[in-house]
Structure formats: C-alpha cells, structure tokens
Amino acid sequence: MSDFIRQIPKVELHMHVEGSIVPSRLLQLAEKNKVSLPYQTIEEVEQAYQFDNLAEFVDLFIKTTEVVQSAEDFHVITQDYLKLCQAENIIHTEVFCDIRTYVDRGHPPEMVLEGINAAFDEQPDGGISGGIIPCFIRHLGPEIAEQDWQILKKHQDKYLAIGLAAVEQGYPASLFKKVFKEIHQAGIKTVAHAGEEGGPEYIWSAIKDAHVSRIDHGVTCLDDDDLVEYLIKHNIPLTVCPQSNVKLNVCGHMSKHPLQDLLKRGLNVTIHSDDPAHFGAFLTDNLLLIQEHCGVTDQQIYDMTVNAVHASFATEHRKDAMMAQLNQYKLQYINE
Ligand SMILES: Nc1ncnc2[nH]cnc12
Numbered sequence: 001m002s003d004f005i006r007q008i009p010k011v012e013l014h015m016h017v018e019g020s021i022v023p024s025r026l027l028q029l030a031e032k033n034k035v036s037l038p039y040q041t042i043e044e045v046e047q048a049y050q051f052d053n054l055a056e057f058v059d060l061f062i063k064t065t066e067v068v069q070s071a072e073d074f075h076v077i078t079q080d081y082l083k084l085c086q087a088e089n090i091i092h093t094e095v096f097c098d099i100r101t102y103v104d105r106g107h108p109p110e111m112v113l114e115g116i117n118a119a120f121d122e123q124p125d126g127g128i129s130g131g132i133i134p135c136f137i138r139h140l141g142p143e144i145a146e147q148d149w150q151i152l153k154k155h156q157d158k159y160l161a162i163g164l165a166a167v168e169q170g171y172p173a174s175l176f177k178k179v180f181k182e183i184h185q186a187g188i189k190t191v192a193h194a195g196e197e198g199g200p201e202y203i204w205s206a207i208k209d210a211h212v213s214r215i216d217h218g219v220t221c222l223d224d225d226d227l228v229e230y231l232i233k234h235n236i237p238l239t240v241c242p243q244s245n246v247k248l249n250v251c252g253h254m255s256k257h258p259l260q261d262l263l264k265r266g267l268n269v270t271i272h273s274d275d276p277a278h279f280g281a282f283l284t285d286n287l288l289l290i291q292e293h294c295g296v297t298d299q300q301i302y303d304m305t306v307n308a309v310h311a312s313f314a315t316e317h318r319k320d321a322m323m324a325q326l327n328q329y330k331l332q333y334i335n336e
C-alpha cells in the first residue's frame with residue numbers, strides 16, 4: 001500500500017519555506033552567519049522542536065529564521081527543499097514565506113522573493129513547478145500588513161497569491177478586511193490560515209473578509225454545519241496538515257484527527273506538511289501517517305491529490321499535465 005503513496009505524483013500547497021530547513025542546514029547557516037542558537041547538535045535541535053500550541057511554535061519559528069540572511073541563503077534552502085520534493089515525487093509546490101520578518105531586520109524584500117524564485121527558475125522544463133505565497137504575519141496587525149502590501153504591490157510578477165499566517169487567536173481576517181479588499185481589487189488571489197486553533201468564525205471571516213481561494217487548515221469547520229455546507233457549495237479547498245495538527249495539539253493523537261469526518265462530509269480536502277522539518281514529517285510522511293492512523297485508503301489519497309491539482313494556482317495547461325501524470329497512477333493502482 002505504501003508503495004502507492006511513495007510513487008504517486010504529489011502536490012504541496014501548504015508549506016512554509018523556513019519550516020523545511022533541516023537541522024543540519026540550520027546549524028550550517030547559523031555558523032556561516034554567526035547566529036548564536038541555543039542548540040549545537042542535530043539532536044539538540046530535534047529535542048527543541050516540541051510545542052504546546054501555535055503561539056509557542058510561531059515564536060520558535062521566527063527565531064530560527066534568523067539564520068537566513070541573504071538571497072543566497074533563501075536560494076540554498078529552497079534548493080534543499082526542491083531536492084526533497086524530487087525524491088518524494090512532488091511535482092508542484094507553492095511555498096509560503098513572509099517578508100516582514102526580514103524587512104524588520106533591515107533586509108530588502110527582494111532577498112526573500114528573488115532567493116526563493118531563483119531555485120524554482122533552475123528547474124528544467126517539465127520539472128517541479130510552483131512559486132511563492134508571501135504571508136502577512138497576522139499578530140503584527142493590519143497596519144503592518146498594509147505596509148507589506150505596499151511592498152508586494154511592486155513585485156506582483158514574483159508570487160502566486162498572498163496569504164495570512166502566524167498566531168490565529170485574536171487576529172481574525174476581519175482585522176485585515178481593508179488590505180484584502182485592495183488585494184482582491186488588484187486581481188491577486190488570496191489564501192488564509194483559519195480554523196487551525198480558531199473556531200468556525202475565523203473561517204467565515206477568511207472567506208468573507210479576505211476573499212480566499214483556499215483555507216489553510218480549516219479543520220474546525222466541522223463545528224458549524226452552515227459553514228460546511230457553504231464550503232462544499234463553493235468548493236473551497238481546505239489545505240489540511242495532519243502532523244502539524246498533532247504536533248501543535250490541535251487534535252491530540254493522529255488517530256483522533258478529524259480527517260475522515262471532513263472527507264465523509266464531502267469537503268474538498270488536500271493534504272500537506274506545513275513545517276515539515278519542525279514537525280518531523282514531509283508530505284509523504286503525512287500521507288503514510290494518515291493511512292496508518294486514520295484508515296485513509298489509496299483511493300482517498302488519489303482523490304485528495306486530484307483535489308490539490310485543481311486547488312493549485314498552476315496554469316490550466318500545467319494542471320492538465322499534472323492530471324496526465326496522475327492518471328497513469330490511477331490506471332496502475334486503482335483500476336487493477
Ligand atoms: N501552522 C502554522 N500556522 C500559522 N502560521 C504558521 N507559520 C508557520 N507555520 C504555521
């Protein structure tokens with residue numbers, strides 16, 4: 001069964017690029033850039049990656065981003081990540097980043113956008129496709145998001161969409177209504193983390209106030225039948241990250257994850273890794289874990305991958321090519 005998961009072409013839509021920095025690269029960048037970290041060995045880094053909740057995680061996440069200090073560093077971490085994608089047969093990936101953390105440290109925003117894009121640009125024809133989704137850091141509030149938008153406005157050819165991430169509780173998308181209206185009017189697609197720790201009202205707000213094409217996480221939608229109905233009617237994808245939900249105490253053990261309930265209700269679910277290095281599970285691991293602990297079948301894995309192709313911001317032409325690749329696996333494994 002797991003051969004199917006390892007071999008099927010995959011699509012990643014919810015992955016924060018600094019969350020893919022493996023401990024060895026983290027330590028190497030810290031040494032190169034003379035950043036003093038509270039851990040010296042790979043084991044110490046791994047031990048530090050234990051979290052009680054999202055706020056605690058976001059705090060550590062932002063601290064570890066200090067090791068990334070140049071476009072070349074972003075280039076290298078994205079190259080590392082794309083190599084892992086190749087090994088997992090991830091054929092398309094849309095990576096989150098934020099510019100604010102770096103702008104506040106005196107770096108130009110181009111450092112982030114151009115560093116990451118340089119790695120995508122090196123992909124050969126027919127190689128891994130994708131791009132960047134810069135996110136506002138919601139706990140910094142709407143004024144900072146507006147400043148970020150003024151920067152991002154000038155670089156519209158360098159990203160696929162704009163997102164909203166970081167500490168959710170107390171920071172609904174409604175606070176960012178004005179800036180998201182401007183972004184929407186500029187014809188730029190949006191996504192937002194919602195319903196990770198926050199309740200259904202955060203998801204409603206992401207839909208109504210941030211005009212999102214996808215909800216990142218969205219697992220708490222099950223607490224509101226009207227919301228579930230709305231998400232189904234409008235076919236709004238939920239980019240669900242099972243291992244992240246376990247590691248950040250959203251759902252307890254993986255066997256308690258609400259994934260099968262989301263699927264039974266007929267929601268448009270896709271599966272992703274969020275911060276794979278921090279949570280110890282890249283995309284393939286997440287798929288293996290849900291198969292083992294949530295009873296997810298190969299057919300469900302296939303269907304969620306098809307959902308991810310359609311939920312992506314790839315061109316229609318690229319989506320057709322991805323579907324052609326996926327269909328081969330359908331014939332091989334599902335129709336047998
Ligand atoms: N799981 C997550 N939720 C919100 N913001 C994040 N930034 C990195 N990982 C995140």
Ligand SMILES: [Zn+2]
Nearest residue numbers: 014193216274
């Ligand atoms: Zn996330």
